[in-house]
Structure formats: structure tokens, C-alpha cells
Amino acid sequence: MPIRALTLDLDDTLWPVLPALERADQAVDAWLRQHHPEVARAWPIAAMRELRMQVAAERLDLAHDFTRQRQLTLQQAFAACGVDDAPVRALWEIYFAARNRVELYPDSLPALERITARWPLASLTNGNADLQRIGIHAHFAHHVCARDSGVAKPDPRIFLVAAERLGVAPEQILHVGDDPAMDIAGARDAGLRTAWINRDGRPWPDELGPPPQLDLRNLTELADWLDAHGAR
Numbered sequence: 001m002p003i004r005a006l007t008l009d010l011d012d013t014l015w016p017v018l019p020a021l022e023r024a025d026q027a028v029d030a031w032l033r034q035h036h037p038e039v040a041r042a043w044p045i046a047a048m049r050e051l052r053m054q055v056a057a058e059r060l061d062l063a064h065d066f067t068r069q070r071q072l073t074l075q076q077a078f079a080a081c082g083v084d085d086a087p088v089r090a091l092w093e094i095y096f097a098a099r100n101r102v103e104l105y106p107d108s109l110p111a112l113e114r115i116t117a118r119w120p121l122a123s124l125t126n127g128n129a130d131l132q133r134i135g136i137h138a139h140f141a142h143h144v145c146a147r148d149s150g151v152a153k154p155d156p157r158i159f160l161v162a163a164e165r166l167g168v169a170p171e172q173i174l175h176v177g178d179d180p181a182m183d184i185a186g187a188r189d190a191g192l193r194t195a196w197i198n199r200d201g202r203p204w205p206d207e208l209g210p211p212p213q214l215d216l217r218n219l220t221e222l223a224d225w226l227d228a229h230g231a232r
């Protein structure tokens with residue numbers, strides 16, 4: 001059966017996310033040290049990360065909304081220092097700008113150009129990357145994120161939201177992503193076809209059930225496979 005559309009994970013599929021998250025934490029810390037040194041002293045980066053983990057653990061209702069989790073974390077950090085009106089909006093802008101200064105893997109853009117010349121593509125992410133800021137927005141026909149959908153990968157429902165937006169049956173969509181549980185098991189359980197971007201050549205974790213249909217090292221391999229087999 002031919003593939004009629006693709007869904008694509010973003011973080012760690014198109015760019016490595018950790019360097020961007022690291023820079024974003026550092027940008028927030030630098031701003032705090034300048035404008036609210038008492039908050040910076042009370043909440044160095046490691047402590048702020050721990051607080052965020054605590055917020056995530058306490059607010060399971062926000063599991064799909066990393067943005068709100070981070071904003072609440074900032075509010076709580078300021079409140080603990082006796083500041084009730086935390087400058088959340090300014091800090092969020094600083095965080096978000098740094099978080100979106102990602103460096104694409106070298107294969108990402110050429111592969112996106114090849115793939116989107118032939119197939120409609122939807123982004124499908126649990127994160128809060130902003131493709132407009134990153135500058136690759138035009139390659140995507142649709143954008144599906146956990147925050148707007150109310151559910152996060154690996155919940156099959158978010159994949160079905162993407163299928164509906166694309167107007168294509170799940171079994172004719174190839175989902176592409178780096179995370180065995182979130183991307184591959186999630187998409188498989190929703191009835192999509194699966195391509196694992198396995199840049200380090202790890203073995204498939206068998207406890208997650210059947211392996212992906214495609215186990216690829218990078219997006220060039222994906223574009224090559226699609227050229228050879230995608231239309232059949």
C-alpha cells in the first residue's frame with residue numbers, strides 16, 4: 001500500500017534538543033542573575049530543574065503541556081523568594097527564544113526538501129518547538145502538538161488527530177521519530193507505519209513489542225527509502 005503522508009517528530013529527530021534546552025536554561029539564569037539576583041541565588045540551574053520535575057510530578061494534568069509546566073515553575077521559584085508577580089512573560093520569551101535556536105542535523109533540511117516535494121508532512125511533537133522561529137515552517141502542511149491536542153505521545157489519540165488533519169487513513173501514514181516508546185510504539189498502536197531514526201544504531205528494545213518497519217540512521221536514508229519504495 002502506498003504511503004500518502006508522513007508525520008514527523010521534531011526534537012532529536014531534526015535537531016539534537018539537549019544543547020538547545022541547556023542554552024535556554026542558561027539564558028534564563030543569566031537574566032535572573034542580572035535582574036533578580038536573589039532568585040538566581042535561591043534557584044541555580046540544577047535547583048530550577050529539580051523544581052520543574054517536581055511541578056511535572058505534581059501536575060499530571062499538565063503532562064501534555066511543557067510550556068505551562070515551565071511557567072508554573074518560574075512562578076513557584078519567585079513565590080518562594082517572596083515575589084508574587086513573577087516576570088513570567090519576559091522570562092518565557094527569553095527561554096523560548098533560546099530553546100528555538102536549534103542546530104539542525106546536516107541531513108535534515110535536504111531530506112525535508114526531497115520528502116515534502118512528494119508527500120504532505122505534519123509535525124507531531126510533545127515539545128514546544130516553534131517551527132516558524134526555527135525557519136522550517138513552510139515544509140509542513142500541518143502542526144500537531146500535545147499542548148493543543150490535550151494528549152501526548154505515545155497516546156494513540158494524538159496520532160489519530162494528525163491522521164484526521166492530513167485526511168489520510170492511519171495505515172497510509174508513515175510516522176518518523178527517534179523515540180522507541182513515544183514514536184514507534186505509539187504510532188504502531190494507532191495503526192500508522194513506523195520509521196525509527198536510530199542515529200546511534202541502538203538495538204530495538206524488544207520489551208516494546210514488534211520492531212519498527214524501518215530502522216534508519218538518518219533522514220537521508222528515509223528520503224532514499226521513500227524514493228525507492230514510498231509510492232508502491
Ligand SMILES: [Mg+2]
Nearest residue numbers: 009011012178
Ligand atoms: Mg524526539
